Amino acid sequence: xxxxxxxxxxxxxxxxxxxxxxxxxxxxxxxxxxxxxxxxxxxxxxxxxxxxxxxxxxxxxxxxxxxxxxxxxxxxxxxxxxxxxxxxxxxxxxxxxxxxxxxxxxxxxxxxxxxxxxxxxxxxxxxxxxxxxxxxxxxxxxxxxxxxxxxxxxxxxxxxxxxxxxxxxxxxxxxxxxxxxxxxxxxxxxxxxxxxxxxxxxxx
Amino acid sequence: xxxxxxxxxxxxxxxxxxxxxxxxxxxxxxxxxxxxxxxxxxxxxxxxxxxxxxxxxxxxxxxxxxxxxxxxxxxxxxxxxxxxxxxxxxxxxxxxxxxxxxxxxxxxxxxxxxxxxxxxxxxxxxxxxxxxxxxxxxxxxxxxxxxxxxxxxxxxxxxxxxxxxxxxxxxxxxxxxxxxxxxxxxxxxxxxxxxxxxxxxxxx
Numbered sequence: 157x158x159x160x161x162x163x164x165x166x167x168x169x170x171x172x173x174x175x176x177x178x179x180x181x182x183x184x185x186x187x188x189x190x191x192x193x194x195x196x197x198x199x200x201x202x203x204x205x206x207x208x209x210x211x212x213x214x215x216x217x218x219x220x221x222x223x224x225x226x227x228x229x230x231x232x233x234x235x236x237x238x239x240x241x242x243x244x245x246x247x248x249x250x251x252x253x254x255x256x257x258x259x260x261x262x263x264x265x266x267x268x269x270x271x272x273x274x275x276x277x278x279x280x281x282x283x284x285x286x287x288x289x290x291x292x293x294x295x296x297x298x299x300x301x302x303x304x305x306x307x308x309x310x311x312x313x314x315x316x317x318x319x320x321x322x323x324x325x326x327x328x329x330x331x332x333x334x335x336x337x338x339x340x341x342x343x344x345x346x347x348x349x350x351x352x353x354x355x356x357x358x359x360x
Numbered sequence: 361x362x363x364x365x366x367x368x369x370x371x372x373x374x375x376x377x378x379x380x381x382x383x384x385x386x387x388x389x390x391x392x393x394x395x396x397x398x399x400x401x402x403x404x405x406x407x408x409x410x411x412x413x414x415x416x417x418x419x420x421x422x423x424x425x426x427x428x429x430x431x432x433x434x435x436x437x438x439x440x441x442x443x444x445x446x447x448x449x450x451x452x453x454x455x456x457x458x459x460x461x462x463x464x465x466x467x468x469x470x471x472x473x474x475x476x477x478x479x480x481x482x483x484x485x486x487x488x489x490x491x492x493x494x495x496x497x498x499x500x501x502x503x504x505x506x507x508x509x510x511x512x513x514x515x516x517x518x519x520x521x522x523x524x525x526x527x528x529x530x531x532x533x534x535x536x537x538x539x540x541x542x543x544x545x546x547x548x549x550x551x552x553x554x555x556x557x558x559x560x561x562x563x564x
Contacts, residue, residue: 161455162433163426169413172406177394183382188413189452190381192426196414202376203411206395209373210403213396222367222396229366248393251365 166192218289220265220282222247230263237261239296243286243315245269245303248341253301256349261299264289269307270314278314286315290322297326299355303340304330316358327358370396422493424469424486426451434467441465443500447490447519449473449507452545457505460553465503468493473511474518482518490519494526501530503559507544508534520562531562 161167166188173184191199215221216228223229230236240261244250250263266281290298298319302308316327331354365371370392377388395403419425420432427433434440444465448454454467470485494502502523506512520531535558544552
């Protein structure tokens with residue numbers, strides 16, 4: 157293919173930005189021209205933040221949320237209610253629930269939901285480690301905060317069976333303020349917050 | 361300020377993306393979550409492209425366009441018409457003119473236009489080096505391809521005075537297919553291409 161710009165470095169930077177989701181060729185060009193005008197320190201700050209993020213970020217060994225340390229700030233916090241575990245699909249959902257300011261317990265990030273069509277089974281998710289947390293004791297309630305999709309419902313059902321032997325631990329799901337097929341991460345904060353407050357006992 | 365995410369590295373990456381023009385907090389979050397899911401090689405490729413761009417890119421010593429070498433590919437190309445120089449404000453305008461496929465001469469990137477309000481005078485721009493290129497001889501025509509703004513017109517006028525002594529070199533401006541106050545970089549390719557073909561002799 158013919159080169160479009162007079163510099164291969166420039167071409168490559170535009171290509172890299174174009175690969176990002178939602179960034180077209182024209183936006184990529186605009187962003188690269190912006191970076192060219194910044195001073196070296198600012199550009200290095202940007203590049204280092206991206207590189208370090210991928211190389212150095214950890215996942216909490218308790219809840220699997222992103223963390224700078226072995227255990228994340230939420231799991232390590234003395235002010236969180238340690239008898240509550242909110243089960244979510246991914247780290248974005250942790251952020252969504254945190255943004256409601258309605259929840260002060262701990263989390264458990266599954267890393268996905270059971271989806272046979274995508275080849276994702278229970279063993280691909282952090283379900284066993286959730287069972288171990290509950291088995292370890294001291295968990296009064298597990299809140300299943302998965303998206304109200306078929307895959308989310310399937311995962312809720314699977315987890316409820318796995319946890320059914322622990323009678324001291326209540327299981328609940330988010331109140332169905334969410335309509336069917338809503339993705340958790342796109343739900344507005346008020347609706348999501350209300351659905352946490354109005355959570356109901358899980359019946360499988 | 362309270363930290364919004366459970367990882368400072370994550371927070372910093374979102375902050376850095378938020379600084380880019382046209383990228384809001386939500387878009388930055390989406391981009392960072394995307395980068396977290398990529399493999400290490402892909403993220404390093406992105407970060408290196410950004411870092412190298414700023415550290416290693418050169419500006420052509422003849423026309424001041426971006427270049428990987430001392431002289432850019434356009435100035436070095438044997439297939440370009442070396443008797444034509446198209447004067448533009450910035451590297452983005454070189455790209456805009458190249459995209460029309462109507463021009464096969466060389467360029468001269470001023471690095472801006474004369475703008476007393478912004479404190480930009482002739483000495484801040486690559487005008488002297490343009491005069492030297494013309495004085496060196498062999499330039500049949502200088503095409504002034506600046507935006508049709510007051511600053512562009514002022515710069516056209518200044519350059520025409522500087523080049524008036526070189527009678528072997530014709531001066532032309534883009535045909536006024538552009539309406540007043542149009543920025544060159546936002547003009548569609550057909551209009552811009554036509555205005556190059558229909559360029560007219562400059563009269564000050």
